[in-house]
Amino acid sequence: MDSDNTTIRNSTKGKLPRLPFVCIKNKILGEKYELGVSFVSPAKQKEINKKYRGIDKTTNILSFPLSDSSGDISFDLQKVKKDAPLFDMSYSNFLKYLFIHGLLHLKGMDHSAIMERQEKKFLKMFS
Numbered sequence: 001m002d003s004d005n006t007t008i009r010n011s012t013k014g015k016l017p018r019l020p021f022v023c024i025k026n027k028i029l030g031e032k033y034e035l036g037v038s039f040v041s042p043a044k045q046k047e048i049n050k051k052y053r054g055i056d057k058t059t060n061i062l063s064f065p066l067s068d069s070s071g072d073i074s075f076d077l078q079k080v081k082k083d084a085p086l087f088d089m090s091y092s093n094f095l096k097y098l099f100i101h102g103l104l105h106l107k108g109m110d111h112s113a114i115m116e117r118q119e120k121k122f123l124k125m126f127s
Contacts, residue, residue: 005034012039014077017092021099024126028103034070035106037099045076063102071106073099097123 006022016039025035040048046058053062060079065071075098084094100122101115109115 005032006037007035008037008039010039011044012041012077014039016077017095019092019096019099020126024096024099024122025103027125028100028122029107032069033106035103036072038072038074039077040074042076042078045074045079048074061098061102063105065106065108073102073106093123093127096126100126 006025008016008021010016021037025033029035042058045062046056048062049059050056052064058076058079060083061073061075063071063073075095077095080095080098081091084091087094087097089097097119100119104115104118109118
């Protein structure tokens with residue numbers, strides 16, 4: 001699925017939750033930002049995590065800025081489903097939260113109280 005400057009690839013057998021990925025991306029990063037979003041298997045996410053971060057396990061989300069105006073995000077949806085209850089969220093809401101989290105990282109934010117406030121603001125905006 002492609003829209004504007006956003007490419008979404010699902011290489012899993014599962015169906016994606018219906019979330020306003022493009023709208024959220026445009027609100028946080030702007031319409032001109034080129035974003036690739038991939039939904040991959042746990043094995044592929046583990047491979048990416050090991051290659052780029054030196055961590056030999058899967059993770060629910062990875063985000064990589066490619067330039068000031070482009071970046072990539074990958075998700076392991078099995079891990080997202082498994083982790084959602086730990087954050088007292090539904091699968092769909094946790095995926096939305098993680099997407100916002102990854103976009104804020106691509107915008108240059110680090111983990112902080114400021115980032116948490118932004119996450120809450122955008123979650124509320126798109127709930």
